[in-house]
Amino acid sequence: MTEKIFNSIVGMEEENALKFAKEYLNDGGDPQKLLDVCREAMDEVGEKFEKGEYFLSELLLSGEIFKGIMDLTLPLLKESEVETIGKIVLGTVQDDIHDIGKNIFKAFAEAAGFEVIDIGVDVPEEKFVEAVKEHNPDIVGMSCLITAGINPMKRTVEALKEAGLTGAKIIIGGGRVDEEIKEFSGADAWADDAARGVRLCKELLGLGVEG
Amino acid sequence: MTKHKVTIMPDNIEIFVEDNTTLKDNFTEYGINFEFPCGGIGVCKRCKVNIMNDDGFEEALACQCKVKNDLIVEIPRREDKHSILASGLERDVTLDPLAKKFHMQLPYPTLKDNADDWSRLVGKNGVAPSLKVLQTLPDKLRENDFKVTVVIADNEIVSVEKGDTSHTLLGIAFDIGTTTIAGYLLNLKTGEEITQVSTLNPQIKYGADVISRINYAKTSQGLDRLHWEIINEINKLIEKAVKQAGYSSSDIYAVTIAGNTTMHHLFLKIQPKYLVSTPYVPVVTEPLVIDANEINISISSAGKIFVFPNIAGFVGGDTVAAALTAEIDKADKLTLLIDIGTNGELVLGTKEKLLSCSTAAGPAFEGVEISCGMRGATGAIDHISISNEFNYSVIGNSLPRGIAGSGIVDLVAELLKVRIINENGRILRPEEIKHPIGRKYKDRIIEVNGILSFLIEEKTASGQPIYISQKDVREVQLAKGAIAAGIEVLLKTYGAKAEDIDQVLLAGAFGNYLNEGSVCKIGLIPSVLEGKIRGIGNAAGVGAKLSLLSEKEYNRAITLSKKINYIELSAHPDFQPVFLKKINF
Known part of the structure; x- marks a missing residue:
């Protein structure tokens, strides 16, 4: 499932990404792990941008997808568990x-x-x-x-x-x-x-x- | 104030004029069609009219004759107008150049007729004398039996030449672009274009766009350097143009300059740095007439430089000149003028109301900052079509050297059609291409320095392949997104929709070669306007030419510049969201 989420973020499939993320969390998936997957996916998007493969609209869209998944995930994490760097x-x-x-x-x-x-x-x-x-x-x-x-x-x-x-x-x-x-x-x-x-x-x- | 009745024959027009005003002033005010070839300074004696008094008719110069009582004036019918054509957008103007010459044979002074030399030249109420001319006048008159040629520009006598030199009178019109400078050498006696010269703007070594030039101008000696570069290059172009045609640079008496506001400031050595901070005000928008030697332009020492007015910090004299060429001040129906150069300037409206804006489109459509891009010159690929065959054409039918803006637009449009580029602007990898025609060309997808690219031709003039890279496509997206967003914001501000536009006039070198379908396919111009788009070539250059040939056109440009209102897009809340929408295809 995490692979499907990763792929739909990188593939700019907003609906799928959110749907899979919801399913993952409903099935008792680890929210921290979900965030990690999203982060990896965003890294991948960033790399594709640097190569010219992705452009402004993809960056914005991936940002929105990421925000959507964060909104689902953060309430499930205790404040102390949300690691920020x-x-x-x-x-x-x-x-x-x-x-x-x-x-x-x-x-x-x-x-x-x-x-x-x-x-x-x-x-x-x-x-x-x-x-x-x-x-x-x-x-x-x-x-x-x-x-x-x-x-x-x-x-x-x-x-x-x-x-x-x-x-x-x-x-x-x-x-x-x-x-x-x-x-x-x-x-x-x-x-x-x-x-x-x-x-x-x-x-x-x-x-x-x-x- | 006393008013006098002036009756103008043979049309029997009655006008009421203020006491002690000249006939010329009143003819101008009442729109009486009458010409003052020397500008009304008393030299040419061509504005002769007949004034009726008790003894019959008496000849007088309309520019000198002051109305002191009721008059009947007979004006002669004139049929000696002739028209010339300016290339680009074909348009007739009556030859009335910014510099004029009149050959005169003056009466010798005698003990009975002992008027001073100057009044002998211009009459009692003529133009005020200039010291420079006076200092050489007496010998010039006497060494040539009082046969001299008077040179007039900007309503003053700028020079008196010995003998009859009236056959030699040249002018040169310049369009100073951020990327390219073009000069048009004209014979002001006949209205003919003698030759054209152009070159890259040498300031390019300090940056491709106006912002980097301005940043450089802020540095110590930066402004001096940029100013010197442009003056030096213009002098070189002048030299080249006159040499080609067997003239001398001293045969040029008038120069018109149309450039964007930054180029305008740099040309005049005016610091442009305040153009880049809010609220982006230029130092001057008014037109200027300056002596050529004041800024070291190598033409006749009596020559004058006529600098086009600006509209705002990022809509300059080049847009004014283009709008003049397009005659947008006479448009009955909604007209959109797009001048695509390094920036994209837009003017929208009718004769009633005109709006303008500038978009930071970048020079992609001029072939600059594109991997294999070049300007539309010999060796440039100007058109591409992709179907079962891959076809392209090259300007001058030579081996290709690069790709021009129009070729880039065609290519992107065609690659979109055969789905080698997707709607987000991504070049697909060979295995992703599904379109049957697109698949035929999958071998042309190559990697250049790790970036996916589409190969156009391997057999080239330089031996290096010509291609378009993913980065180039991104440049095209930014450029077309900026212009398309500018159009939308302008329309919204105007209160109109794209389909209300009656005609789109596309100016700029790119407009010469454009393919309407491609321009709409990539979304540079809304597709509802396909069929209404017309390329009008280098309209700024044509406007500079028209003005050089006709004082009326020059004055019309000045009026036009004041009529066009400006919208600042960088502070417009709608611009950014619209721009984002327009980036994709």
């Missing part, structure tokens, strides 16, 4: 309203075991500061699609520093970011696709990339 505060920076990249990253980060607190789009630096104070994350993720978001990224990094919130690593993501923009903004890492972003988040926390 780190906490990310995530938002699209001020002056940018695009959230495709952010949402895809969120799905993949969750699939990799991160707890993600999504603070939305067009987020001013004060709101990032507030959210970091409140949630004390390991990582702050800032997304932007358009170049208008580059200055706000720099401002947000500065605002976090000024507020003395230097505990979290900062990663920026989006189609327009690169090493130069990372240096400019003062972030710790950059990624222009979700799979790379998640890998870097693990590296930033000193976690192996094999999981």
